[in-house]
Amino acid sequence: MQTAISAENIVVELGGRTILDDVSFDVKQGEFVAVLGPNGAGKTTLFKVLLGLIAPVRGKISVLGKPPRRGAGEIGYTPQHRVLETDLALRARDVVGFGLDGNKWGIGFGGRKRNAAIDKVLDEVGVCHLADAPVGRLSGGEQQQMFIAQALISNPGILMLDEPLSNLDISRAREIVALLAGISRNRGVSVMLISHDINPLLHSVDRVLYLAGGHGVMGAPQEVITSETLSMLYSSKVDVIRSDGRIFVAGAEI
Ligand SMILES: Nc1ncnc2c1ncn2[C@@H]1O[C@H](COP(=O)(O)OP(=O)(O)OP(=O)(O)O)[C@@H](O)[C@H]1O
Numbered sequence: 001m002q003t004a005i006s007a008e009n010i011v012v013e014l015g016g017r018t019i020l021d022d023v024s025f026d027v028k029q030g031e032f033v034a035v036l037g038p039n040g041a042g043k044t045t046l047f048k049v050l051l052g053l054i055a056p057v058r059g060k061i062s063v064l065g066k067p068p069r070r071g072a073g074e075i076g077y078t079p080q081h082r083v084l085e086t087d088l089a090l091r092a093r094d095v096v097g098f099g100l101d102g103n104k105w106g107i108g109f110g111g112r113k114r115n116a117a118i119d120k121v122l123d124e125v126g127v128c129h130l131a132d133a134p135v136g137r138l139s140g141g142e143q144q145q146m147f148i149a150q151a152l153i154s155n156p157g158i159l160m161l162d163e164p165l166s167n168l169d170i171s172r173a174r175e176i177v178a179l180l181a182g183i184s185r186n187r188g189v190s191v192m193l194i195s196h197d198i199n200p201l202l203h204s205v206d207r208v209l210y211l212a213g214g215h216g217v218m219g220a221p222q223e224v225i226t227s228e229t230l231s232m233l234y235s236s237k238v239d240v241i242r243s244d245g246r247i248f249v250a251g252a253e254i
């Protein structure tokens with residue numbers, strides 16, 4: 001399988017602090033990767049580095065064979081903490097359509113063609129019935145589906161989703177994870193998803209990238225989420241408990 005993203009020994013400093021210290025990983029084409037780690041571990045920062053918004057002080061990064069660059073259309077991105085105001089005078093289809101603007105598809109992609117593309121992607125993520133609903137009326141989960149549609153509409157090779165499962169109940173989280181697993185498998189899109197809970201993702205992701213203490217470890221969930229590996233990463237004792245097909249991490253902020 002081809003490599004979609006590779007990062008070698010990257011070091012990122014912000015405000016005089018080292019946030020990522022010698023982090024290396026890669027993501028294959030069509031791979032589904034969960035990015036885990038405690039608050040402040042640098043997960044969002046890492047996404048911004050891959051988007052070309054923050055430059056590392058050291059290391060080598062390649063995104064679809066090129067250095068990261070701002071505004072590259074080949075990444076669909078949903079930022080963290082995105083909730084739209086209830087009184088916003090926009091319909092779901094307007095918000096999804098913004099995903100076509102500012103890239104090569106935005107220009108000359110008018111009227112009927114644009115609407116057809118919006119309907120298709122809303123259908124794909126399972127909310128075509130909400131196309132004309134005012135966005136403020138959508139539930140948190142429905143807004144997440146809409147943002148995934150917005151990120152997907154330009155046919156990106158990579159999807160980067162920053163905590164799309166926060167505020168979702170377990171069944172809606174599972175639905176979104178199943179949707180993303182299908183997109184990675186069927187369309188060959190590489191998906192990176194930041195989460196604080198591995199459980200809804202456990203049986204769907206190919207690998208996890210665990211960030212803590214400035215460092216990162218990548219591998220299959222069973223290899224990475226162990227007492228041994230996490231204790232090493234956190235530099236303190238962490239207990240990983242497996243019960244009923246679920247994983248609980250104790251002794252560390254996750
Ligand atoms: N522009 C900045 N200047 C200085 N420090 C920053 C800047 N942006 C982020 N940081 C710091 O970098 C660290 C990593 O932040 P980041 O947002 O990447 O964490 P995170 O892993 O996404 O955490 P969370 O789970 O809370 O979202 C934090 O300590 C944060 O305060």
Ligand SMILES: [Mg+2]
Pocket residue numbers: 043044045080162
């Ligand atoms: Mg974050």
